[in-house]
Amino acid sequence: MIIDRRSVLGAAMAIPALPALARAPVPGALTGFVDPFIGTDGTGHCFPGPSRPFGMVQPGPDNAGSGWDFTSGYQYRAPKIMGFSQTRASGTGIPELGDILLQPVLDPRDDLASHYDKASEVARPGYYAVKLADNGASVELTCGLRVALHRYRFARAGRVWVLVDTEHRLRFLTKEPVDTASVRTTTTGAEGSITATNWTKRTIAFALEFDHPVAEVRPLPSSKAPRYLLGFDLGEHAVLQAKVAVSTTDVAGARANFAELPGWDFDAVARAADAEWEKLLSRVRIDADARTKRVFYTALYHLFLQPSIISDADGRYRGPTGQIAKARGRHYYSTLSLWDTFRAAHPLYTLLIPERVDDFVLTLLDHAKAAGTLPLWPIWGGETNTMIGDPALPVIADAWAKGFRGFDGQEALSAMRATSTTDHAQSDWSLFDRYGYYPTGKLSNEAVSRTLEAGIGDAATAKMAAMLGDAESAKRFGARANGYRALIDPETKLARGKDSNGAWRTPFDPLTATSPLNNPGDYTEANAWQYSWTPALHDVDGLVAAMGGRAAFTTMLDSFFSLPGKESKFLGQEALIGQYAHGNEPSHHIAWLYAWSDRPERGPELVREIATRFYKDTPDGIVGNDDCGQMSAWYIFATLGFYPVNPTSGDFVLGQPLVAHATVSLPNGKTLAIAPGKDGRVINGEPLTRTIAYRALMRGGVLRLSGAEGNHP
Structure with a gap:
């Protein structure tokens, strides 16, 4: 199935509207001329997710976990989003990275990949947003240099869920995703260290924090690294935020990287990212x-x-x-x-x-x-x-x-x-x-x-x-x-x-x-x-x-x-x-x-x-x-x-x-x-x-x- 960008899937789902931040670039800014969707259809192998200049984290949507077309995790005309991972490479011919995949969903089911409302998809320097038609949630992403920040708006209050998949990688079809892993859940998220061999052998350490306590943990089938459904009880605003810090060294290094994004002011982080890009582009x-x-x-x-x-x-x-x-x-x-x-x-x-x-x-x-x-x-x-x-x-x-x-x-x-x-x-x-x-x-x-x-x-x-x-x-x-x-x-x-x-x-x-x-x-x-x-x-x-x-x-x-x-x-x-x-x-x-x-x-x-x-x-x-x-x-x-x-x-x-x-x-x-x-x-x-x-x-x-x-x- 191929989606036209202007089509609307899942219109019956009462997914919350994305905020004004998603719709209004600063008038006259050079960042308004940047379209991260350029190069995402075909062989360009670019991705639309946010980044800071030369960023360590580059969170974004993954349509698939392997294959030539998905070396950055994304292809413009792919019909579903399987989740949002935190690292990637831009424009390469071989898949790699794609660490720590998160996916919000109202109710657990076997396949958490979701069709998405193409007309809702927005990408600008330092900001990405989309509505997940099957999952009853809208997703916004921004980031610092080493920390990704997610904001989810659900169609209703009460118990909602987020998939945390530490096994997911962008990889070759024939490769196992993980060599070894040491991961644990916490009262507010998860943390751990994973070693994987794909294009190269590498170690990814991470610390994941939500702005609500974890109410329930459901382990999911996995191989060498855990996959969880984490449950959260939300109030009437039905908004949940997550921060993911990464490191090549260890969990302590990842935790220390949180210092660059204190607090939970998503809009302020997105504005700061835009300002950083504006300053650089204006050269x-x-x-x-x-x-x-x-x-x-x-x-x-x-x-x-x-x-x-x-x-x-x-x-x-x-x-x-x-x-x-x-x-x-x-x-x-x-x-x-x-x-x-x-x-x-x-x-x-x-x-x-x-x-x-x-x-x-x-x-x-x-x-x-x-x-x-x-x-x-x-x-x-x-x-x-x-x-x-x-x-x-x-x-x-x-x-x-x-x-x-x-x-x-x-x-x-x-x-x-x-x-x-x-x-x-x-x-x-x-x-x-x-x-x-x-x-x-x-x-x-x-x-x-x-x-x-x-x-x-x-x-x-x-x-x-x-x-x-x-x-x-x-x-x-x-x-x-x-x-x-x-x-x-x-x-x-x-x-x-x-x-x-x-x-x-x-x-x-x-x-x-x-x-x-x-x-x-x-x-x-x-x-x-x-x-x-x-x-x-x-x-x-x-x-x-x-x-x-x-x-x-x-x-x-x-x-x-x-x-x-x-x-x-x-x-x-x-x-x-x-x-x-x-x-x-x-x-x-x-x-x-x-x-x-x-x-x-x-x-x-x-x-x-x-x-x-x-x-x-x-x-x-x-x-x-x-x-x-x-x-x-x-x-x-x-x-x-x-x-x-x-x-x-x-x-x-x-x-x-x-x-x-x-x-x-x-x-x-x-x-x-x-x-x-x-x-x-x-x-x-x-x-x-x-x-x-x-x-x-x-x-x-x-x-x-x-x-x-x-x-x-």
Whole structure:
């Protein structure tokens, strides 16, 4: 059954109306342009529940507990809500988190999932509300940084019930939800600690408090973690509230986190959440129509949902080996989708939230201190070993190149060298060093993609070493970064698999995409055409030369954007223009490469087409997983008119802004205004060619961007 948002189910149930807070955003506020439903229908895998920026808790509705479509717990057109869990990831391709599910209901029954009144569903930054048609209750959610706050309005007074399911997880279909659990009920709720293995092994501790005493406890069938129906006796207002604090460490840590939300003033907490988001969103202001503002500010909102803070109020957190440590910075972060976010999201953080960048890097270094190598894809403190390459390397080098000094450079370089020389989950350096590339036949899959991604990390390590005066390491890793050149087929000019004897992969079909879902294959969620542009992320001039020079490079780009492609939901083949697949990250920089071609004006044309076709202010408005804000980061950069093709260079490739005017608030009261220009590209009167430096942007002033004519030297 599919629900239209404007349909009303269960109209006969006298469910209380939601309060005015649910219906009235502040007039003129930027939060009014954020629609958390964007990206919740289809492959965006976003969620509509509330969060604070980079929040540890992100409570929201779960329609299902497993499956590709429900990696965030929610799909816009799903007909039922099974309950409201407290943690999740935004836009990922694998389900995880979904801890401590609550579900209000008037009367106990076997299946507590409920149809819901789609017309009643409201989502804004820091607030979510819905009416449960079958359960006789309306639900409102808001939160602090580490504490979720629920408010339930029941259709009648008297004895009502809340399901407390500590076994529920967002998980793979084949996985048991819980390894071990120690949970108990209290006079006002429940508390406990649970260890579960799904995408990673992790520990979740929680403390649950209601604003009414528990009148009755009914245990429900479960496996390794308890499920309860808790009964409450309500007066004539029939309102019940619940607070859920979470921790990666222990119950004491969860209880201590309650201090951030004292009392039970739900409306005040929701207003505070809205105000916090308003302050952050106002760092960028654009002049545009309402539709563009909705897409843009929702993208900005999605960008700031993750990485997620996982350290307690006292700074403690549980890291990748299960150890409990204390954050060196203000916070320790996880849910780092680094293979995606190193490309644009992290460079955008350096521009929009520079005050958090040092803590991001300290998180990476603390992970390496515990695990021996830098993280690949950690969530809730645990390592998933997902995706390829070593994408933490460019994040660190980029921060140092841009002048961030809140971490020790030598410690960072040491961790980068260890990660670039020690065999680990996705990097077999002894094999790579023997051949200078990853040969087919020696790896089970993804040999070409892994070679190309290795170059990105090696170039980042070489740059970091050069900046710190380590000439030997700079030379070593700089040379190894050129390994990709061995795989550029001189006949097709594409990156092609090569075995340990130096023989090319035959037969060779550059249009067939491969991924972990249909390996063996040489590419990661992409085909040869799509992955061959990866070396441009660190050596665009070398790639131009390898493809035969600028004229040949232009021809290759033109062919890439015109060759027909076949969309496939699971192979990163969404949002196609020719072979360009905007639904997956390996394509994200390619339109910007026209700045190195004989047709520099073509790049801004394509960027505008991509932004217009594949970003909408509708629930299906993100095509492809948002991947913790990377898809959103691309749109934000496109709107502003520049992009970090090489994310460790400290430079941004210039294009054309998608709006008439934009203003970025910078540290120390400075502002950067982006406006149309008549005479090429200039900042504060100084002419620019192809790129602009980060430091020039951070000095503020006026950046004027006109056409791309004459952009190349």
